[in-house]
Amino acid sequence: MTLVPLTRKDHAALRLNPARAAQAAASVHLVPLVRSEIRKITGQFPVFLAKDGETGEFYPAALMGLEPHENLFWAEDRLEASRVPLNLLRLPFFIGHDGAVMIDMASPAVDANGPVALLNADGSDSAWFTSVQAMLGELAGGQAPTRALVDTVLAHGLVQEVKLDLRFHNGTSAQLSGLYGLDEAALGRALPQIADIDTVMVLAAMVLSLDHVATLVKRKNARLAAMDQWLAPQV
Amino acid sequence: MNKPVSRVCIVGGGSAGWLTAGLIAARHGPGLSVTLVESVQRGTIGVGEGTWPTMRNTLRKIGINETDFMRACNASFKQGAKFAGWRNGRADDFYYHPLVLPEGFPDLDLAPYWNEAAQASDQPSSFSDSVCFQQFLCENHMAPKLMTSPEYGGIANYAYHLDAVRLGEMLRDHCVNRLGVTHIDDEIITVEQTDNGDVRAVVGERHGEIEADLFVDCSGFASLLLGQTLGVPFIDCNDVLFIDRALAVQVPYEEEDSPIVSHTVSTAQKHGWIWDIGLTNRRGVGYVWSSAHAGADRIEEELAAYVGPAFSKLTPREITIRSGHRETFWKNNVVGVGLAAGFLEPLEASALVLVELSADYIASTMPATRHAMDIVARRFNTITRYRWDRIIEFLKLHYMLSERDDTAFWRDNRDPATIPQTLKDQLELWRDTPPGEHDFSSAHEMFPAASYQYVLYGMGFRTRPREGALAMAHKAADAFARNMQIKARLGATMPTNRALLTKLAQYRFQPV
Numbered sequence: 001m002t003l004v005p006l007t008r009k010d011h012a013a014l015r016l017n018p019a020r021a022a023q024a025a026a027s028v029h030l031v032p033l034v035r036s037e038i039r040k041i042t043g044q045f046p047v048f049l050a051k052d053g054e055t056g057e058f059y060p061a062a063l064m065g066l067e068p069h070e071n072l073f074w075a076e077d078r079l080e081a082s083r084v085p086l087n088l089l090r091l092p093f094f095i096g097h098d099g100a101v102m103i104d105m106a107s108p109a110v111d112a113n114g115p116v117a118l119l120n121a122d123g124s125d126s127a128w129f130t131s132v133q134a135m136l137g138e139l140a141g142g143q144a145p146t147r148a149l150v151d152t153v154l155a156h157g158l159v160q161e162v163k164l165d166l167r168f169h170n171g172t173s174a175q176l177s178g179l180y181g182l183d184e185a186a187l188g189r190a191l192p193q194i195a196d197i198d199t200v201m202v203l204a205a206m207v208l209s210l211d212h213v214a215t216l217v218k219r220k221n222a223r224l225a226a227m228d229q230w231l232a233p234q235v
Numbered sequence: 236m237n238k239p240v241s242r243v244c245i246v247g248g249g250s251a252g253w254l255t256a257g258l259i260a261a262r263h264g265p266g267l268s269v270t271l272v273e274s275v276q277r278g279t280i281g282v283g284e285g286t287w288p289t290m291r292n293t294l295r296k297i298g299i300n301e302t303d304f305m306r307a308c309n310a311s312f313k314q315g316a317k318f319a320g321w322r323n324g325r326a327d328d329f330y331y332h333p334l335v336l337p338e339g340f341p342d343l344d345l346a347p348y349w350n351e352a353a354q355a356s357d358q359p360s361s362f363s364d365s366v367c368f369q370q371f372l373c374e375n376h377m378a379p380k381l382m383t384s385p386e387y388g389g390i391a392n393y394a395y396h397l398d399a400v401r402l403g404e405m406l407r408d409h410c411v412n413r414l415g416v417t418h419i420d421d422e423i424i425t426v427e428q429t430d431n432g433d434v435r436a437v438v439g440e441r442h443g444e445i446e447a448d449l450f451v452d453c454s455g456f457a458s459l460l461l462g463q464t465l466g467v468p469f470i471d472c473n474d475v476l477f478i479d480r481a482l483a484v485q486v487p488y489e490e491e492d493s494p495i496v497s498h499t500v501s502t503a504q505k506h507g508w509i510w511d512i513g514l515t516n517r518r519g520v521g522y523v524w525s526s527a528h529a530g531a532d533r534i535e536e537e538l539a540a541y542v543g544p545a546f547s548k549l550t551p552r553e554i555t556i557r558s559g560h561r562e563t564f565w566k567n568n569v570v571g572v573g574l575a576a577g578f579l580e581p582l583e584a585s586a587l588v589l590v591e592l593s594a595d596y597i598a599s600t601m602p603a604t605r606h607a608m609d610i611v612a613r614r615f616n617t618i619t620r621y622r623w624d625r626i627i628e629f630l631k632l633h634y635m636l637s638e639r640d641d642t643a644f645w646r647d648n649r650d651p652a653t654i655p656q657t658l659k660d661q662l663e664l665w666r667d668t669p670p671g672e673h674d675f676s677s678a679h680e681m682f683p684a685a686s687y688q689y690v691l692y693g694m695g696f697r698t699r700p701r702e703g704a705l706a707m708a709h710k711a712a713d714a715f716a717r718n719m720q721i722k723a724r725l726g727a728t729m730p731t732n733r734a735l736l737t738k739l740a741q742y743r744f745q746p747v
Contacts, residue, residue, distance in 0.1 A: 051383040051745065052383075053381075053382070053383060054382065054738075055382060055738075055741075055742040056381075056382035056383045056384075056738075056742055056743070056744060056745055057742065057743075057745070058745060154745070154746060157746070159745075159746070159747050160747060161385075161747055178383070180747060
């Protein structure tokens with residue numbers, strides 16, 4: 001990764017191929033979410049809480065693989081998903097510590113022949129870049145509400161560790177740790193205190209989304225089957 | 236006699252008083268009135284003190300979160316003790332008593348296999364390092380947990396080094412503000428008794444009579460109620476354990492990033508030993524010795540040599556220790572906890588754990604009536620006496636196995652007349668059979684059999700391996716190999732003790 005501050009002077013002629021930007025997701029099993037997108041993402045992915053390795057703090061994240069560095073939704077060159085988290089859509093752009101927009105010049109999306117430009121011929125922001133800025137804005141503005149959501153579930157003692165103990169068709173198994181879910185019974189008891197309907201819906205959506213783990217297992221089985229076929233001796 | 240017990244009065248604050256108040260109040264809630272009377276002495280500074288892993292559960296029960304506790308008490312992680320120079324005093328003489336059990340223990344006992352290998356070798360490997368990964372973490376100043384570990388949970392078993400005065404203050408705030416404990420700052424001038432000898436009330440200088448149904452004596456060495464009012468005799472154990480003085484200093488860290496050692500270092504000296512306990516803000520160092528064997532001037536010289544040039548700027552504090560305990564601990568409606576019950580040298584950090592165990596027992600068996608109290612008291616006395624006896628024996632084990640011949644202190648410690656008979660019996664058995672659960676059958680044991688193994692084999696004691704004990708050679712080989720693998724894995728992932736403690740000043744351990 002080569003992060004540099006994005007400037008009109010340095011990047012006036014920059015062109016990109018957004019389809020390649022998500023390449024970075026190929027080896028990611030957890031994608032951090034902001035509160036505003038959780039209800040949408042739970043429609044496709046299981047949404048857990050995970051801990052930041054540096055600070056120990058919880059953050060909501062979509063699970064895309066059943067072991068670290070595995071993304072079961074990545075197929076050759078694209079993400080097979082209709083609901084993609086902002087943290088993948090905004091690539092290869094980042095927000096720096098001072099709030100300035102940064103770009104990863106090492107991203108495969110940076111492409112002189114790419115279909116989209118950063119700026120229009122008249123120097124104004126392209127429609128595509130405007131949409132990226134909106135996403136970055138939603139991510140930046142989403143930090144505080146996301147933190148508040150985490151504080152709420154902790155304050156009400158809703159968080160519990162979830163150990164995924166999985167068995168696959170070919171007889172192998174996997175244990176995935178470091179994931180935390182919401183305790184449905186505790187959520188029920190805390191309902192009168194939480195009260196806010198939007199918060200309740202977000203939390204309920206997270207509880208229900210864990211059913212999607214089955215989708216991940218299905219994809220894993222398909223992958224393993226394909227691999228077995230490839231390895232099987234040809235007659 | 237069938238008066239309900241509805242009021243508990245704890246006499247004396249400090250870590251003993253407030254731990255007791257916290258455990259009782261947290262368990263019983265507002266149904267039981269808990270009052271603590273103490274003469275508040277402000278500005279005292281605690282010597283660094285070591286705890287057992289039990290402290291984690293104790294604080295959780297009281298309702299304190301780990302991050303707040305560690306910040307308030309300048310606490311650091313403790314993963315056991317390193318005993319240096321105890322066997323022969325040579326430069327390479329050390330062993331560990333870690334808090335993690337030997338790999339596979341107790342289903343699999345590695346002691347016979349290690350003994351067999353040690354017997355065949357000129358330079359036997361360290362027992363504690365061969366069977367347990369924790370020594371590796373300690374030697375590399377690594378932490379027992381990660382920033383992502385939940386509060387009170389870890390990768391390796393751990394306890395704390397803490398400032399006991401700060402612990403008392405933090406518990407006081409929690410007990411008063413959260414648990415509804417009534418705090419009375421007063422000097423007790425007299426004690427009022429009833430006809431049957433029970434304490435009816437303690438009388439404060441400013442507050443007058445403070446009545447209660449049960450009094451917990453946490454008044455320290457004074458043993459105000461148990462010793463003075465009820466006249467329960469003190470049983471000296473200086474015939475077994477000779478230590479009766481301590482000279483303590485607080486040593487600043489040399490550099491801002493000097494390692495915070497994650498174990499207690501106990502270094503044998505000519506007439507005793509030196510403790511070295513790393514808190515987050517400084518080290519607590521002290522020399523405990525036997526005044527029958529040496530004068531304070533010679534002790535200060537040795538302590539100065541241990542601390543180094545920094546010593547000249549420090550002010551050592553001398554403390555007199557009376558090793559022993561009360562004959563009974565619960566008499567009438569008075570139960571003693573902490574120094575009021577007794578004290579032993581800090582070699583295995585037994586002071587706070589005895590407070591925790593006693594207070595927890597009192598809280599969980601709190602008699603509902605005065606009549607029931609006598610039954611609870613009898614049981615409490617039996618269990619507590621058993622615990623003191625086991626600790627005394629375990630402490631003696633550290634001394635009696637030493638080969639040091641440099642002073643009368645070490646030679647006298649080997650005198651058979653100073654060794655309790657039960658300990659002699661155990662050692663006779665351990666010549667042929669390693670310490671195991673069969674040796675420790677009480678539900679109220681203080682040390683697991685593994686602790687005895689760590690000390691025995693660390694001190695050079697050998698158990699003759701018998702064929703039957705070596706029947707699971709493959710499993711043993713796997714366990715030794717597993718221990719090596721765990722070391723390699725943790726070596727690559729664990730932060731240093733200081734790095735984690737620095738992070739903890741900014742971030743918090745999560746509740747799960």
